[in-house]
Each structure stands twice: as C-alpha cells, then as structure tokens.
Amino acid sequence: MSIRRLWIGLTYVVFGLLLIVPLIQIAVGAWSDGAQSFVDALLRPQSLHALMMTGIIVVVVTAINTLFGVMLALYLVRGTWLGGKIKRLLNSIVDLPFAVSPVIGGLMIVLLLGPNTIIGAFFEDIGFKVVYALPGMILATLFVTFPIMVREVMPVLQEIGSQQEEAASMMGAYPWYTFWMVTWPSIRFGVIYGVVLTVARSLGEFGAVLVVSGNIMNKTQTATTLVYQDVENFNVVAANGVALVLAAFSVGLLLLMEWAKKRKEVH
Amino acid sequence: MLYFVCLIVLPICGIYVQSLSEGWSAFWESIAEPLAWKAVMLTIKLAVIATLINMALGTMIGWVLIRYRFPGRTILNSLVDLPFALPTAVGGLLILLLLGPGSLVGGLAQAIGIQIVFHEPAIVVAMVFVTFPFVIRAIQPLLEELDKSEEEAAYTLGASKAKTFFQVILPTMAPGIASGAMLAFSRGLAEFGAVVLVAGNIPGKTLVASVFIFGEIESNNPQGAAAVSVLLLTLSFLILWIVSMIQSRRSGQ
Amino acid sequence: MHIEVRGLNKSFGDFHAVKDVSFDIEKGKLIGLLGPSGGGKTSILRMLAGLETPSSGDIVFHGKRVNDLPPQERGIGFVFQNYALFKHMTVYDNVAFGLKVKKQSKEQIRERVMYLVELTGLKGFEHRYPHQLSGGQRQRVAFARALAPEPQLLLLDEPFAAIDAKIRSELRTWLKDLIESVGITSIFVTHDQEEAIEVADEIMIISKGRLEQKGSPWDIYKEPATPFVASFIGESTIVEDLSELKGFEHASSESGTKALIRPEYIELGKPGEIKLVSATMPAVVKHLHFRGSEWMVELEVGSTKLITYRSLEKDVLHPGEQVNVLLHRAYLFNDSRSWILENPLKVDPMPMFI
Known part of the structure; x- marks a missing residue:
C-alpha cells in the first residue's frame, strides 16, 4: 500500500503548493504591515468605489444571465419550433465565450460600441455612454459569463425529461403554471449552482472589464482592476487588502458551490 | 433569443469584420509583425507546456480523489474548484507574492540563477494555476462510471496491476484527459488576468498574445488588436469544435 | 367519449411513423393498441392526447374535430410509461394537481383525492414521495x-x-x-399480446405505422385479416411447401401460397387414436418438451416441421415414435390475399375406406 501513500502524499503536495500556501500567503501578506494599513488600504475611497462597482456588476449580470440563461436552456432542450440543425448550431454557439479570451471579449465590445462606431456614436448622442462606462462593463461581463447558466441548466432539463411536464399539461396546466409547479422544483438547485458560478466569474472578471472600462479611478474601476493597478504601482500591501476581500468571497462561494452541488445530486 | 444573438454572435462577427475591414494585406501585415507573431508563438508554446503539466497532475489527482479514501479528501475535492472561483487577477497576485524576488522561493531560485517572476516559468505557473481544475473535472465522472468489475475482470484474467491500468483504466480516462486538456489549452491561450501581473510583459520575450492585444488597444491600434484576436479566436474555436467532437463521439457510443 | 380517427399520418423527418390510420371507438370500451415496439402505437396515443401534432388526418371527439385543441383542453387522462410522477410532491399532491389546476375548493379536492386514494388502495400512503413507493404503487398513483x-x-x-x-x-x-367500474373509455398501448388479450375488449393491431386489424381478441385470433396478424397473435408455424400436408396438396393454384398452422389446428394420435384415418398422414416425433400442464411436441411430416400440444392424460410419446396427424385447417396466404381453409378430407370422408 505504499504506492497508495505516495500518490496521496503527492496529491497533498500539489494542493499545498498550488492552492493552500498561496491562500495563506495572501492572508498573511495583507496583515504584514499591521492591521491598520490593511484597513487603510480597504477604506481608500477608490477601494470602496471599486468594490461598489464590482457589486453592481455582479448583481446586474447575475440577474440578467440567470433569466436569459434559463430561458435559452428551455428553448434549446424543449423547444419544438426550432429545427434540429438550428438547435445544434445554437448549442455550439453558446460555448463560444468560453473559448474567447476575456481581452478579446472586451475588444469586441469596444469595436462594436466604441465612440467611433455608428452604434456607439448613436448612444453617445442620446447621452448614453457605453464604452468606458458601466453599461459596457456590464455588457462585457454578460458576454463572458453567458454560457455558465445555460450549461448548468441544460443537462438537468435533459435528465428529468419532458414527461412530467406533459403529464401536467394533460391535467390542464398551462406552460407557465407547469414551469413553476413542475419544472422549477427540479431545476432550482442547478440554477442556484449556476448563480453561484456566475457570481464567482463576474466577481473575478478582469480582462474584459479592463479593456472596456478604461480603468478610470473612482469611475470605472472594479475591485480586480484596482488590484492590477496597485500591483503596477508597486503598492503590494494595498493590492493584498483588496485581494484578500475578493479571495474571502471566493472561498465563501466555493463553500456555497459545494452545498449546491450536493443538493443538486440529491434531486 | 434576440438577446442571445446580439450578445454573442454580433460581437464575434464584429471582430472578424473589423480585422478584415482594411483588406487581407493589412490583416497579414498586422499578424506578420514580428512582435505579434512572437507573442502568439510564445503563448502557444507556454500553453502547451502548462497543459502537459496539468494532464499529468490532473490525471493523478483525479485518480487519487476518486479511488482513495483518506482524511481531507472531501476538502481537497472542493478546493479543486478554487481557481475557478478566485479572480484571476488575485491568482496572479498570489503567484507574484509567492515566487517574487522578495519571497523565499523567489530568492532561492535567484540564488541558483533561475528567474521565475517576469519570465517564462511564472507564466507557465500562472497558466497551470488557472487551468488546474479542467482535467480533474473531466476525468472524475469517467472514473466514477468505470465499473469496478471491469478492473476485477482484468485481474481474474491474469493481468497485472500496471497492465490493468494501462489497458483498462487509461483508455476509459483518455477521452476525459483529452477534452480536459483541450479546454485547459484553450483557456491557457486566452488567459490574461493572472499572466499580465506576473509576466513582466517584455515585448518579444514574455509578452503573450492576450497581453499583446491589450497593449495594442491601449496604444489605440484596434486594427492590430483585432488581427491577432482573430488568429487566437480561430484557434480557440477549432479546439472547442474538437472537444465537442470528442464528447459527441463518446455519448454516441 | 366516442372517438373517430380519419386518415391519420405522422412523420418525424424522413421517418413515416403512422400511415393513414382510421378507426372508431365506442364510448366505454377498453381498447388495446398492440404491436411490435417502434410500430407507431405510442405516436397514435400521443396524437390523441394532443402531445404530438398529426401531419395530416382528423381526430374527432364527440363529433367535434379536436386537432387544434391543446392537450390542456382535451379532457384526457394520460398514464405515462414511467408514470412521470412529480418527484417533489407527495402522493396526495400528485393526485391533487389536476384539481388544483381547475381551481377547485380545498374541501372538494380533499374529498376527491381521498376517494381516489382509497379506490386505488393507496390509503395510508398519501404523504409518501414517489421514491418511497414500489413500482406497483407508483402505477396506482399515476x-x-x-x-x-x-x-x-x-x-x-x-x-x-x-x-x-x-x-x-x-x-x-x-x-x-x-x-x-369507473366506466371510462380507455386506450392502452402494449407490445405484449397476452396482456392485450387478457385486458382489452377490443384490440387494434399496429405494425409499421399501419392499422392491421381491429376487433375482439377472439375474432382476431380466429380470423386474422393479414398474415402479420396471424403470425403475431398466438403460436404458429409457417409452412412454405404445402405438398406434404394431406388434404392441402392442391389447396392453391396460386403460386407463392404459404400456410400458417397453429398448434391447435393439429390433431395428433398414436395409430388407432384418430377415427378419421383417411384424413391423417404419418409423422415422426422429433422432440418432446414438458410445459407444466401439457407436452409440446415437435413433429416432422416428411421434411415439414410442425408444432402441437398433447394432454398429459394421454399415453406418453417418445422421440422417434411414428404417429398419425390430422390437420384440421390451415391459414393460407399469398401476396394478394389470405383465407382459412378447412381440411376437405375431414368434411367429406370417403365411406368406402371405413
């Protein structure tokens, strides 16, 4: 059984080096100059503003993508009015944002809606700034996180099959009632899992937001882009402070993920 | 539906159109520019290395987490997803702190003449970190599905442990390793947040493609950015397509 | 409910699942849709329910065309193959679902649910979830x-x-x-002929999307309308060469005529057991199989193989034994028609041989 020991030991080593030590490091790093500097770093106006921006983006993006993600998953799995070929095509398009570098995702939005483009100029005229402003950042995050919800809900829908829904319709229930009474209870933990993943991803989104936002302090700076800027300015302790908050959130989300995953498996 | 098309299809088409808007020759010029070309090649090279490392680590860890029962297993299993949950910029910062010149490891490496941070090794580490969960998560369900009796059947037929592993278990895991590796590779190609913080971004040396694109945008050259983007995108799409081929063949069986 | 179906067709892409099916069902009848798996039975059922839209043809309930009526408004109860019970609801809530949809009062719902729970023998299980029930209980809930x-x-x-x-x-x-006891018109799909024969008032045989025959189980057994029905229902052996069967040597002048012979068409006896010797032919016992309540006997007449049964009360046969066989009738068919022919020797014995 010594081979077994060796493998388990190696696994611990990899985890320790790659995941656990860094986590401890960041926790220690943030406090290295004393609690005061950590608090100061966090309470800088730009930190507070950045965290608020991140919060807004997370909430808006999660709400929109949950709604549309569940809808699209329903269409792709249950929709009969879509031909098989179109369905397959859409199905593969859903994954595209996973394959697109966030920076490129941001670039796309700049190219499409930037001030020099037709659409961008149009919005500018009516006083609605997209790029280098909050809407663009939300859009970029929406793009990056779009597949998550669809990919979480689709397999669940496929697994439960359509018979329960058909049974409901045979008893006189119309689609909306059927969805809430029959479909929703079966998919809700899948949706919750998707929400947690979407929150995690939009919280951490960096590349796309950096490109779209222009990273203007106190205006379009998010928590992650602030970390980036602090590092570029060699202000490592400050970066650590914000990073610790983000990391704490991530670990919390990870725990939620585990919980949701377990509940998902029960049903 | 419309939302879906607008959000995803339109931007992707937009970038292809933009990159070709000034004709093929302009497109080729952008790509053929030595710095751009070097950035793309460097990215591919490092992503391949990171993927290979992850294939080895991922196969081992996936196996250990499914097959062995030992204290801390469930915690480790949850920790696998940490790189997904952690903002990549934070991941980059972690590596910077851990391996930077001021740190223990960084100092040690420097003493023996290896430079990590702001050089290629750091980029590989960042990529490995970010893509760590892919291979593990891809092979775990396969291993769970693998009937123990298949293994036992091999033993009763006189196969040794090693032979059983290579002839029975590995082939079962192979599609998972392949698709996980493909995803990890495509993520590695695309990675920006973690890499930009640790790479130093020296043009022609440690400047990866995504950072190069960012630089082009910052210096107001969307044309060049779009051209490299298209190159990278096409590569990623190709990988995605291969992955879905692997998966559909597997479900077809 | 009186049901009328006219020229029903359904295609899934290139696959023609249901081909020009027409039938009538009287009120209160229990109908079995019987046929091999993948023959289109379930498609017909789903079209009746409104879960599938016919490619062409009419479905008429009570003289009213319902093709465009959504399933919610057809007033049909549907029991799914795997029951499709709502996993997250108790037995009570499952049964109450349709009543809640109709917005009945709480007392009404309670009364109806408890009545049905009792009727189906599920009393005491109202608060269980589907995964806590056995297969039979789930079926009762459905x-x-x-x-x-x-x-x-x-x-x-x-x-x-x-x-x-x-x-x-x-x-x-x-x-x-x-x-x-409920007195409701019912249609059930099955691929098990025993089940259909035992349960249904009337059977409709469906094969490759076509309605082959509709009638009572006895009629279908006695007078199968098509070779498919004849071979699908009951046991039978197909004989391609009629020349060795006594009484049927010249049964048909039409080429390609084959005979389908059921075990009970064959009378088997040791020499002397059958009175009508003139109509018998010699045969050899090849194998004997004990079937619990009788013997199954494999026979060879010349080179033709036949199967029949023999009572346990009669003398025991042995493989290799010479016996006499009287073939009472045969179901004959060729590409253009099918008919039943009684053995002419049996009806018109030649007295001089007695």
Whole structure:
C-alpha cells in the first residue's frame, strides 16, 4: 500500500503548493504591515468605489444571465419550433465565450460600441455612454459569463425529461403554471449552482472589464482592476487588502458551490 | 433569443469584420509583425507546456480523489474548484507574492540563477494555476462510471496491476484527459488576468498574445488588436469544435 | 367519449411513423393498441392526447374535430410509461394537481383525492414521495392522478412495462376491474399480446405505422385479416411447401401460397387414436418438451416441421415414435390475399375406406 501513500502524499503536495500556501500567503501578506494599513488600504475611497462597482456588476449580470440563461436552456432542450440543425448550431454557439479570451471579449465590445462606431456614436448622442462606462462593463461581463447558466441548466432539463411536464399539461396546466409547479422544483438547485458560478466569474472578471472600462479611478474601476493597478504601482500591501476581500468571497462561494452541488445530486 | 444573438454572435462577427475591414494585406501585415507573431508563438508554446503539466497532475489527482479514501479528501475535492472561483487577477497576485524576488522561493531560485517572476516559468505557473481544475473535472465522472468489475475482470484474467491500468483504466480516462486538456489549452491561450501581473510583459520575450492585444488597444491600434484576436479566436474555436467532437463521439457510443 | 380517427399520418423527418390510420371507438370500451415496439402505437396515443401534432388526418371527439385543441383542453387522462410522477410532491399532491389546476375548493379536492386514494388502495400512503413507493404503487398513483380531473378518455402508454412480472398479472386484473367500474373509455398501448388479450375488449393491431386489424381478441385470433396478424397473435408455424400436408396438396393454384398452422389446428394420435384415418398422414416425433400442464411436441411430416400440444392424460410419446396427424385447417396466404381453409378430407370422408 505504499504506492497508495505516495500518490496521496503527492496529491497533498500539489494542493499545498498550488492552492493552500498561496491562500495563506495572501492572508498573511495583507496583515504584514499591521492591521491598520490593511484597513487603510480597504477604506481608500477608490477601494470602496471599486468594490461598489464590482457589486453592481455582479448583481446586474447575475440577474440578467440567470433569466436569459434559463430561458435559452428551455428553448434549446424543449423547444419544438426550432429545427434540429438550428438547435445544434445554437448549442455550439453558446460555448463560444468560453473559448474567447476575456481581452478579446472586451475588444469586441469596444469595436462594436466604441465612440467611433455608428452604434456607439448613436448612444453617445442620446447621452448614453457605453464604452468606458458601466453599461459596457456590464455588457462585457454578460458576454463572458453567458454560457455558465445555460450549461448548468441544460443537462438537468435533459435528465428529468419532458414527461412530467406533459403529464401536467394533460391535467390542464398551462406552460407557465407547469414551469413553476413542475419544472422549477427540479431545476432550482442547478440554477442556484449556476448563480453561484456566475457570481464567482463576474466577481473575478478582469480582462474584459479592463479593456472596456478604461480603468478610470473612482469611475470605472472594479475591485480586480484596482488590484492590477496597485500591483503596477508597486503598492503590494494595498493590492493584498483588496485581494484578500475578493479571495474571502471566493472561498465563501466555493463553500456555497459545494452545498449546491450536493443538493443538486440529491434531486 | 434576440438577446442571445446580439450578445454573442454580433460581437464575434464584429471582430472578424473589423480585422478584415482594411483588406487581407493589412490583416497579414498586422499578424506578420514580428512582435505579434512572437507573442502568439510564445503563448502557444507556454500553453502547451502548462497543459502537459496539468494532464499529468490532473490525471493523478483525479485518480487519487476518486479511488482513495483518506482524511481531507472531501476538502481537497472542493478546493479543486478554487481557481475557478478566485479572480484571476488575485491568482496572479498570489503567484507574484509567492515566487517574487522578495519571497523565499523567489530568492532561492535567484540564488541558483533561475528567474521565475517576469519570465517564462511564472507564466507557465500562472497558466497551470488557472487551468488546474479542467482535467480533474473531466476525468472524475469517467472514473466514477468505470465499473469496478471491469478492473476485477482484468485481474481474474491474469493481468497485472500496471497492465490493468494501462489497458483498462487509461483508455476509459483518455477521452476525459483529452477534452480536459483541450479546454485547459484553450483557456491557457486566452488567459490574461493572472499572466499580465506576473509576466513582466517584455515585448518579444514574455509578452503573450492576450497581453499583446491589450497593449495594442491601449496604444489605440484596434486594427492590430483585432488581427491577432482573430488568429487566437480561430484557434480557440477549432479546439472547442474538437472537444465537442470528442464528447459527441463518446455519448454516441 | 366516442372517438373517430380519419386518415391519420405522422412523420418525424424522413421517418413515416403512422400511415393513414382510421378507426372508431365506442364510448366505454377498453381498447388495446398492440404491436411490435417502434410500430407507431405510442405516436397514435400521443396524437390523441394532443402531445404530438398529426401531419395530416382528423381526430374527432364527440363529433367535434379536436386537432387544434391543446392537450390542456382535451379532457384526457394520460398514464405515462414511467408514470412521470412529480418527484417533489407527495402522493396526495400528485393526485391533487389536476384539481388544483381547475381551481377547485380545498374541501372538494380533499374529498376527491381521498376517494381516489382509497379506490386505488393507496390509503395510508398519501404523504409518501414517489421514491418511497414500489413500482406497483407508483402505477396506482399515476392512475389515480390521471383519473382525478374526471377525464372523458383515459390513455395508458405501456402501463405494465416497468412492473415486475410477478405482480403484473395481478395489476392487470385490478386495472381492468377498475376501468370497468369507473366506466371510462380507455386506450392502452402494449407490445405484449397476452396482456392485450387478457385486458382489452377490443384490440387494434399496429405494425409499421399501419392499422392491421381491429376487433375482439377472439375474432382476431380466429380470423386474422393479414398474415402479420396471424403470425403475431398466438403460436404458429409457417409452412412454405404445402405438398406434404394431406388434404392441402392442391389447396392453391396460386403460386407463392404459404400456410400458417397453429398448434391447435393439429390433431395428433398414436395409430388407432384418430377415427378419421383417411384424413391423417404419418409423422415422426422429433422432440418432446414438458410445459407444466401439457407436452409440446415437435413433429416432422416428411421434411415439414410442425408444432402441437398433447394432454398429459394421454399415453406418453417418445422421440422417434411414428404417429398419425390430422390437420384440421390451415391459414393460407399469398401476396394478394389470405383465407382459412378447412381440411376437405375431414368434411367429406370417403365411406368406402371405413
């Protein structure tokens, strides 16, 4: 059984080096100059503003993508009015944002809606700034996180099959009632899992937001882009402070993920 | 539906159109520019290395987490997803702190003449970190599905442990390793947040493609950015397509 | 509910699942849709339910065309093959679902649910979840749930397929009695002929999307309309060369005529056991199989193989033994027609040989 020991030991080593030590490091790093500097770093106006921006983006993006993600998953799995070929095509398009570098995702939005483009100029005229402003950042995050919800809900829908829904319709229930009474209870933990993943991803989104936002302090700076800027300015302790908050959130989300995953498996 | 098309299809088409808007020759010029070309090649090279490392680590860890029962297993299993949950910029910062010149490891490496941070090794580490969960998560369900009796059947037929592993278990895991590796590779190609913080971004040396694109945008050259983007995108799409081929063949069986 | 179906067709892409099916069903009848798997039975059922749209043809309930009526408004109860119970609801809530949709009062719902729970023998299980029930109990819940909104028509898709063979026959009788007592028009799909024969008032045989025959189980058995029906229902042997069968040597002048012979068409006896010797032909016993209540005998007449049964009361046969065989009738068919022919020697014995 010594081979077994060796493998388990190696696994611990990899985890320790790659995941656990860094986590401890960041926790220690943030406090290295004393609690005061950590608090100061966090309470800088730009930190507070950045965290608020991140919060807004997370909430808006999660709400929109949950709604549309569940809808699209329903269409792709249950929709009969879509031909098989179109369905397959859409199905593969859903994954595209996973394959697109966030920076490129941001670039796309700049190219499409930037001030020099037709659409961008149009919005500018009516006083609605997209790029280098909050809407663009939300859009970029929406793009990056779009597949998550669809990919979480689709397999669940496929697994439960359509018979329960058909049974409901045979008893006189119309689609909306059927969805809430029959479909929703079966998919809700899948949706919750998707929400947690979407929150995690939009919280951490960096590349796309950096490109779209222009990273203007106190205006379009998010928590992650602030970390980036602090590092570029060699202000490592400050970066650590914000990073610790983000990391704490991530670990919390990870725990939620585990919980949701377990509940998902029960049903 | 419309939302879906607008959000995803339109931007992707937009970038292809933009990159070709000034004709093929302009497109080729952008790509053929030595710095751009070097950035793309460097990215591919490092992503391949990171993927290979992850294939080895991922196969081992996936196996250990499914097959062995030992204290801390469930915690480790949850920790696998940490790189997904952690903002990549934070991941980059972690590596910077851990391996930077001021740190223990960084100092040690420097003493023996290896430079990590702001050089290629750091980029590989960042990529490995970010893509760590892919291979593990891809092979775990396969291993769970693998009937123990298949293994036992091999033993009763006189196969040794090693032979059983290579002839029975590995082939079962192979599609998972392949698709996980493909995803990890495509993520590695695309990675920006973690890499930009640790790479130093020296043009022609440690400047990866995504950072190069960012630089082009910052210096107001969307044309060049779009051209490299298209190159990278096409590569990623190709990988995605291969992955879905692997998966559909597997479900077809 | 009186049901009329005219020229029903359904295609899935290139696959023509249901081909020009027409039939009438009288009110109160229990109908079995019988046929091989993948023959289009379930498609017909789903079109009746409104879960599938016909490619062409009309479905008429009570003289009213319902093609465009959504399933919600057809007033049909449907029992799915795997029951499709709502996993997250108790037995009570499952049965109450259709009543809640109709916005009935709490007391009304309670009364109806408890009545059905009792009727289906599920008393005491109201607060269990589907995963806490046995297969037979789930089937009863599915049945109670379908009946709750008082449908005009009950459709059952392979209702016994997922049930252990042991309790299947018990459940069959139970279901037949229950449907009779409720008095509802019902159609069930099955691929098991025994089940169809035992439960249904009338059977419709479906094969490759076509309705082959409709009639009572006895009529279908006695007078199969097509070779497919003849071979699908009951046991039979197909004989391609009629020349060795006594009485049927010149049965048909049409080429390509084959005979389908059921075990009970054959009378078998040791020399002297059969009175009508003139109509018999010699045969050799090849194999004997004990079937619990009788012997199954494999015979060879010349080079033709036949199968029949023999009572345990009669003398025991042995493989290799010479016996006499009287073929009472044969079901003959060729590409253009099919008919039943009684053995002419039997009807018109030649007295001089007696």
